[in-house]
């Protein structure tokens with residue numbers, strides 16, 4: 001039962017798109033449960049949208065709606081501002097102003113936090129006012145609080161995540177149904193998984209923003225966006241997926257965050273990567289997300305669930321509202337960003353090492369394989385196995401190699417030399433092989 005002495009907390013909701021509507025709908029649906037659990041009601045007082053006339057699936061009283069974003073901040077009765085408008089400019093101004101007025105902030109905006117989180121958390125810290133952001137990473141998977149709270153007794157050694165559902169859906173369909181990339185992308189768009197403009201999903205930056213947030217929580221420092229190595233899935237072909245399968249791997253867009261203990265450097269990258277078929281992450285398919293975290297005390301843990309969608313993402317926003325309610329009741333607990341370690345600096349990508357998948361299209365002539373092997377040998381890169389299928393187009397032959405551990409800098413230098421060989425017909429395809 002709600003605490004009679006405590007009036008319901010008043011929420012100002014900025015944005016009523018898919019997630020905003022889900023938050024409103026599910027707050028109403030589970031109102032009694034939340035009141036019982038929190039000892040206090042949660043009430044949406046005002047909803048700011050761009051366009052009042054836009055048709056909406058979720059019914060709501062017209063008197064809650066406004067186009068005036070500032071009114072959420074200016075209304076002293078509003079305790080919590082929920083920012084779901086996206087983007088980094090208006091959203092930044094809104095969150096900053098809300099914090100400065102002493103309001104608690106809940107946001108699901110990964111780009112905002114990855115790009116300007118350092119500034120916002122400094123304001124939150126100064127004002128002793130929390131920012132909660134569970135919905136910013138992996139939709140409905142409660143990964144933020146897991147790292148902040150449940151794993152607080154660990155040094156985080158590594159994080160590996162499939163954290164973009166759109167890319168995972170596309171790669172899954174290419175693998176399982178043999179679709180080409182454009183077909184799989186069109187299907188993802190038709191089903192509403194990919195945005196009409198899916199650029200940030202497929203170019204890897206949606207996952208990179210999430211990875212920056214996870215790295216900040218794991219290591220207590222903000223990695224600037226220009227120090228993150230990001231490759232998308234745009235160039236992945238069915239052919240490479242097929243070859244990877246022949247070697248016993250599946251292709252996933254993988255975010256890797258890893259501490260190098262000797263140098264205290266943080267490796268942070270998002271790339272299409274080969275994962276052994278038998279590894280548990282290889283079976284994370286469709287729009288699902290999964291995040292594997294290795295801590296020095298807990299060992300390996302894995303978190304799986306819906307990384308996007310109205311209900312899963314609103315579940316995370318509502319969990320933040322619950323935290324905000326508890327915080328406002330007691331004015332204690334974490335204030336959003338908890339730096340565990342302040343370990344330090346980003347690792348230059350050239351120094352990160354892994355095994356690799358390499359496909360080159362070369363002239364179908366004697367001696368070509370020897371030329372390729374020589375370049376790799378000159379760079380001290382070991383060849384683990386090679387396939388040259390017989391059923392190729394006449395004249396040009398695909399040569400697919402699995403390469404042993406080498407630094408990214410070394411492999412790039414070798415690639416540059418390979419590209420310059422007369423016998424190489426097109427840009428080689430390189431992907432990481434993760435042993436996890």
Ligand code: HSE
Pocket residue numbers: 163164165166167193201206307308309
């Ligand atoms: N567009 C994202 C995805 C969800 O496909 O996973 C929101 O970050």
